[in-house]
Amino acid sequence: MNQPQHLRGDYRHFQPITTRWHDNDIYGHVNNVTYYSYFDSAVNAYLIAEGGLDIHDGAVVGFVVSSSCDYFASIAFPDAIEVGLRIGKLGNSSVQYELAIFKAGEEQACAAGRFVHVFVDRASNRPVAIPDTLRAAMEHLLTT
Template structure:
Protein backbone atom coordinates (compact mmCIF):
# COMPACT_ATOMS: atom_id res chain seq x y z
CA UNK A 1 0.00 0.00 0.00
CA UNK A 2 1.32 3.48 -0.83
CA UNK A 3 2.65 5.58 2.07
CA UNK A 4 0.13 8.34 1.31
CA UNK A 5 -3.08 8.56 -0.68
CA UNK A 6 -2.26 9.27 -4.36
CA UNK A 7 -3.42 12.69 -5.47
CA UNK A 8 -4.47 13.88 -8.93
CA UNK A 9 -1.54 16.33 -9.02
CA UNK A 10 0.86 13.35 -8.82
CA UNK A 11 0.07 12.22 -12.39
CA UNK A 12 1.05 13.55 -15.82
CA UNK A 13 -1.70 12.18 -18.10
CA UNK A 14 -5.38 11.29 -17.64
CA UNK A 15 -7.51 8.89 -19.64
CA UNK A 16 -11.27 9.32 -19.16
CA UNK A 17 -13.27 6.10 -18.88
CA UNK A 18 -16.99 5.58 -18.41
CA UNK A 19 -17.82 2.60 -16.25
CA UNK A 20 -20.21 0.09 -17.79
CA UNK A 21 -23.17 -1.77 -16.36
CA UNK A 22 -21.37 -5.12 -16.49
CA UNK A 23 -18.34 -3.73 -14.59
CA UNK A 24 -20.35 -4.00 -11.35
CA UNK A 25 -20.22 -7.26 -9.44
CA UNK A 26 -22.83 -8.81 -7.14
CA UNK A 27 -21.68 -6.51 -4.34
CA UNK A 28 -22.70 -3.43 -6.34
CA UNK A 29 -19.25 -2.04 -7.10
CA UNK A 30 -16.71 -2.41 -9.89
CA UNK A 31 -15.01 -5.77 -9.54
CA UNK A 32 -11.30 -5.69 -8.70
CA UNK A 33 -10.23 -7.44 -11.90
CA UNK A 34 -11.84 -4.67 -13.97
CA UNK A 35 -9.35 -2.12 -12.64
CA UNK A 36 -6.61 -3.95 -14.54
CA UNK A 37 -8.64 -3.52 -17.72
CA UNK A 38 -8.89 0.21 -17.01
CA UNK A 39 -5.10 0.37 -16.52
CA UNK A 40 -4.43 -1.55 -19.73
CA UNK A 41 -6.82 0.70 -21.65
CA UNK A 42 -5.22 3.90 -20.33
CA UNK A 43 -1.66 2.79 -21.06
CA UNK A 44 -2.31 1.36 -24.51
CA UNK A 45 -4.44 4.33 -25.59
CA UNK A 46 -1.54 6.59 -24.63
CA UNK A 47 1.04 4.39 -26.39
CA UNK A 48 -1.02 4.24 -29.58
CA UNK A 49 -1.93 7.94 -29.67
CA UNK A 50 1.31 9.50 -28.36
CA UNK A 51 3.95 6.82 -28.90
CA UNK A 52 2.95 5.54 -32.32
CA UNK A 53 2.58 1.93 -31.11
CA UNK A 54 1.08 -0.21 -33.88
CA UNK A 55 -0.66 -3.01 -32.00
CA UNK A 56 -1.71 -4.85 -35.16
CA UNK A 57 1.31 -4.76 -37.46
CA UNK A 58 4.18 -3.17 -35.54
CA UNK A 59 7.51 -4.93 -35.08
CA UNK A 60 7.51 -4.14 -31.34
CA UNK A 61 4.88 -5.10 -28.75
CA UNK A 62 4.66 -4.67 -24.98
CA UNK A 63 4.19 -7.66 -22.67
CA UNK A 64 2.92 -7.16 -19.13
CA UNK A 65 5.30 -9.02 -16.80
CA UNK A 66 4.18 -7.71 -13.40
CA UNK A 67 1.11 -5.95 -11.97
CA UNK A 68 -0.50 -4.95 -8.68
CA UNK A 69 -3.30 -2.75 -7.35
CA UNK A 70 -4.29 -1.25 -3.99
CA UNK A 71 -7.91 -0.20 -3.35
CA UNK A 72 -9.04 2.72 -1.20
CA UNK A 73 -12.66 3.51 -2.13
CA UNK A 74 -15.31 1.86 -4.29
CA UNK A 75 -16.44 2.95 -7.72
CA UNK A 76 -19.59 1.71 -9.44
CA UNK A 77 -21.59 2.13 -12.62
CA UNK A 78 -22.43 4.84 -13.72
CA UNK A 79 -19.33 6.61 -12.32
CA UNK A 80 -17.20 8.58 -14.73
CA UNK A 81 -13.57 8.02 -13.90
CA UNK A 82 -10.15 9.10 -15.05
CA UNK A 83 -7.04 6.97 -14.95
CA UNK A 84 -3.97 8.95 -13.93
CA UNK A 85 -0.79 7.75 -15.61
CA UNK A 86 2.89 8.33 -14.94
CA UNK A 87 6.14 6.44 -15.43
CA UNK A 88 7.99 5.41 -12.29
CA UNK A 89 10.95 3.83 -14.04
CA UNK A 90 12.03 3.84 -17.68
CA UNK A 91 14.66 1.25 -18.56
CA UNK A 92 16.22 0.25 -21.85
CA UNK A 93 13.53 -2.32 -22.77
CA UNK A 94 11.05 -2.02 -19.90
CA UNK A 95 8.86 0.59 -18.26
CA UNK A 96 7.04 0.65 -14.94
CA UNK A 97 3.75 2.51 -15.12
CA UNK A 98 2.11 3.94 -12.03
CA UNK A 99 -1.62 4.48 -12.32
CA UNK A 100 -4.49 5.72 -10.19
CA UNK A 101 -8.26 5.67 -10.52
CA UNK A 102 -10.00 8.98 -9.80
CA UNK A 103 -13.70 9.76 -9.85
CA UNK A 104 -14.23 12.73 -12.17
CA UNK A 105 -13.39 16.01 -10.41
CA UNK A 106 -12.03 14.31 -7.27
CA UNK A 107 -8.44 14.75 -6.13
CA UNK A 108 -7.95 11.57 -4.06
CA UNK A 109 -7.52 8.23 -5.78
CA UNK A 110 -9.95 5.36 -5.33
CA UNK A 111 -7.21 2.88 -6.28
CA UNK A 112 -3.55 2.90 -7.26
CA UNK A 113 -1.81 0.34 -9.41
CA UNK A 114 1.38 -0.39 -11.24
CA UNK A 115 2.52 -2.65 -13.98
CA UNK A 116 5.61 -3.34 -15.99
CA UNK A 117 5.80 -3.67 -19.77
CA UNK A 118 8.77 -5.31 -21.43
CA UNK A 119 8.96 -4.35 -25.09
CA UNK A 120 9.83 -7.23 -27.37
CA UNK A 121 10.28 -7.90 -31.05
CA UNK A 122 7.01 -9.41 -32.25
CA UNK A 123 8.72 -12.04 -34.41
CA UNK A 124 11.05 -13.42 -31.71
CA UNK A 125 9.50 -12.34 -28.37
CA UNK A 126 12.98 -11.12 -27.38
CA UNK A 127 13.43 -7.79 -25.53
CA UNK A 128 14.31 -4.75 -27.64
CA UNK A 129 15.36 -1.24 -26.75
CA UNK A 130 12.57 1.31 -26.41
CA UNK A 131 13.38 3.87 -29.08
CA UNK A 132 12.11 6.80 -31.10
CA UNK A 133 8.62 8.23 -30.63
CA UNK A 134 7.72 5.52 -28.12
CA UNK A 135 10.61 6.45 -25.82
CA UNK A 136 9.83 10.15 -26.22
CA UNK A 137 6.19 9.57 -25.23
CA UNK A 138 7.19 7.54 -22.18
CA UNK A 139 9.81 10.09 -21.17
CA UNK A 140 7.07 12.73 -20.96
CA UNK A 141 5.41 10.68 -18.18
CA UNK A 142 8.49 10.28 -15.99
CA UNK A 143 8.04 11.93 -12.62
Protein backbone atom coordinates in the same frame (compact mmCIF):
# COMPACT_ATOMS: atom_id res chain seq x y z
CA MET B 1 -2.98 1.08 8.50
CA ASN B 2 -2.30 4.41 6.81
CA GLN B 3 -2.26 4.21 3.03
CA PRO B 4 -0.06 6.61 1.08
CA GLN B 5 -2.08 9.32 -0.61
CA HIS B 6 -2.39 9.29 -4.36
CA LEU B 7 -3.44 12.76 -5.44
CA ARG B 8 -4.54 13.95 -8.86
CA GLY B 9 -1.68 16.46 -9.07
CA ASP B 10 0.87 13.62 -8.86
CA TYR B 11 -0.03 12.27 -12.31
CA ARG B 12 1.02 13.58 -15.73
CA HIS B 13 -1.75 12.32 -18.04
CA PHE B 14 -5.41 11.42 -17.57
CA GLN B 15 -7.46 9.02 -19.63
CA PRO B 16 -11.24 9.15 -19.21
CA ILE B 17 -12.86 5.73 -18.91
CA THR B 18 -16.55 4.93 -19.20
CA THR B 19 -17.64 2.43 -16.59
CA ARG B 20 -20.01 -0.18 -17.94
CA TRP B 21 -23.00 -1.94 -16.41
CA HIS B 22 -21.24 -5.30 -16.50
CA ASP B 23 -18.20 -3.90 -14.63
CA ASN B 24 -20.23 -4.10 -11.39
CA ASP B 25 -20.13 -7.34 -9.47
CA ILE B 26 -22.75 -8.90 -7.20
CA TYR B 27 -21.70 -6.53 -4.39
CA GLY B 28 -22.69 -3.50 -6.49
CA HIS B 29 -19.25 -2.07 -7.21
CA VAL B 30 -16.65 -2.47 -9.94
CA ASN B 31 -14.95 -5.81 -9.54
CA ASN B 32 -11.28 -5.66 -8.57
CA VAL B 33 -10.02 -7.38 -11.73
CA THR B 34 -11.69 -4.73 -13.89
CA TYR B 35 -9.29 -2.08 -12.55
CA TYR B 36 -6.49 -3.88 -14.40
CA SER B 37 -8.47 -3.54 -17.62
CA TYR B 38 -8.81 0.19 -16.99
CA PHE B 39 -5.04 0.45 -16.41
CA ASP B 40 -4.24 -1.49 -19.58
CA SER B 41 -6.68 0.57 -21.65
CA ALA B 42 -5.29 3.88 -20.37
CA VAL B 43 -1.66 2.94 -21.05
CA ASN B 44 -2.32 1.53 -24.51
CA ALA B 45 -4.51 4.48 -25.53
CA TYR B 46 -1.64 6.78 -24.57
CA LEU B 47 1.00 4.70 -26.36
CA ILE B 48 -1.08 4.51 -29.53
CA ALA B 49 -2.01 8.22 -29.58
CA GLU B 50 1.24 9.74 -28.34
CA GLY B 51 3.90 7.15 -29.14
CA GLY B 52 2.67 5.71 -32.42
CA LEU B 53 2.35 2.14 -31.10
CA ASP B 54 1.00 -0.08 -33.87
CA ILE B 55 -0.83 -2.84 -32.02
CA HIS B 56 -1.78 -4.71 -35.19
CA ASP B 57 1.29 -4.74 -37.42
CA GLY B 58 4.15 -3.19 -35.45
CA ALA B 59 7.43 -5.07 -35.06
CA VAL B 60 7.48 -4.34 -31.31
CA VAL B 61 4.86 -5.19 -28.68
CA GLY B 62 4.69 -4.67 -24.93
CA PHE B 63 4.14 -7.65 -22.63
CA VAL B 64 2.89 -7.09 -19.09
CA VAL B 65 5.26 -8.97 -16.78
CA SER B 66 4.22 -7.61 -13.39
CA SER B 67 1.21 -5.79 -11.93
CA SER B 68 -0.41 -4.77 -8.66
CA CYS B 69 -3.27 -2.64 -7.37
CA ASP B 70 -4.31 -1.21 -4.00
CA TYR B 71 -7.93 -0.22 -3.40
CA PHE B 72 -9.02 2.72 -1.24
CA ALA B 73 -12.65 3.47 -2.17
CA SER B 74 -15.29 1.81 -4.35
CA ILE B 75 -16.39 2.89 -7.77
CA ALA B 76 -19.52 1.65 -9.54
CA PHE B 77 -21.40 2.06 -12.78
CA PRO B 78 -22.30 4.77 -13.84
CA ASP B 79 -19.36 6.62 -12.22
CA ALA B 80 -17.31 8.77 -14.57
CA ILE B 81 -13.66 7.97 -13.90
CA GLU B 82 -10.21 8.98 -15.09
CA VAL B 83 -7.02 6.96 -14.96
CA GLY B 84 -3.99 9.01 -13.95
CA LEU B 85 -0.76 7.88 -15.57
CA ARG B 86 2.89 8.53 -14.82
CA ILE B 87 6.13 6.60 -15.29
CA GLY B 88 8.27 5.68 -12.33
CA LYS B 89 11.06 3.81 -14.14
CA LEU B 90 12.17 3.80 -17.76
CA GLY B 91 14.76 1.25 -18.77
CA ASN B 92 16.20 0.07 -22.06
CA SER B 93 13.47 -2.46 -22.86
CA SER B 94 11.08 -2.05 -19.91
CA VAL B 95 8.93 0.62 -18.31
CA GLN B 96 7.07 0.78 -15.00
CA TYR B 97 3.78 2.65 -15.21
CA GLU B 98 2.21 4.07 -12.08
CA LEU B 99 -1.54 4.53 -12.31
CA ALA B 100 -4.43 5.75 -10.20
CA ILE B 101 -8.18 5.74 -10.67
CA PHE B 102 -10.06 8.91 -9.79
CA LYS B 103 -13.75 9.68 -9.81
CA ALA B 104 -14.27 12.69 -12.06
CA GLY B 105 -13.46 15.87 -10.17
CA GLU B 106 -12.04 14.16 -7.07
CA GLU B 107 -8.51 14.78 -5.82
CA GLN B 108 -7.94 11.50 -3.95
CA ALA B 109 -7.57 8.24 -5.88
CA CYS B 110 -9.97 5.36 -5.36
CA ALA B 111 -7.23 2.89 -6.34
CA ALA B 112 -3.58 2.98 -7.30
CA GLY B 113 -1.44 0.44 -9.06
CA ARG B 114 1.49 -0.26 -11.24
CA PHE B 115 2.50 -2.52 -14.04
CA VAL B 116 5.62 -3.26 -16.01
CA HIS B 117 5.82 -3.63 -19.79
CA VAL B 118 8.77 -5.36 -21.41
CA PHE B 119 9.00 -4.53 -25.09
CA VAL B 120 9.76 -7.47 -27.33
CA ASP B 121 10.19 -8.24 -30.99
CA ARG B 122 6.80 -9.53 -32.19
CA ALA B 123 8.35 -12.37 -34.22
CA SER B 124 10.86 -13.70 -31.68
CA ASN B 125 9.34 -12.58 -28.35
CA ARG B 126 12.85 -11.46 -27.34
CA PRO B 127 13.35 -8.13 -25.49
CA VAL B 128 14.31 -5.15 -27.63
CA ALA B 129 15.08 -1.51 -26.95
CA ILE B 130 12.01 0.68 -26.62
CA PRO B 131 11.54 2.40 -30.01
CA ASP B 132 12.44 6.10 -30.05
CA THR B 133 8.89 7.35 -30.68
CA LEU B 134 7.53 5.37 -27.73
CA ARG B 135 10.45 6.40 -25.52
CA ALA B 136 9.86 10.08 -26.29
CA ALA B 137 6.18 9.75 -25.33
CA MET B 138 7.12 7.95 -22.12
CA GLU B 139 9.70 10.56 -21.15
CA HIS B 140 6.88 13.12 -20.94
CA LEU B 141 5.37 11.04 -18.12
CA LEU B 142 8.53 10.47 -16.04
CA THR B 143 8.20 11.49 -12.42
CA THR B 144 11.91 12.07 -11.82
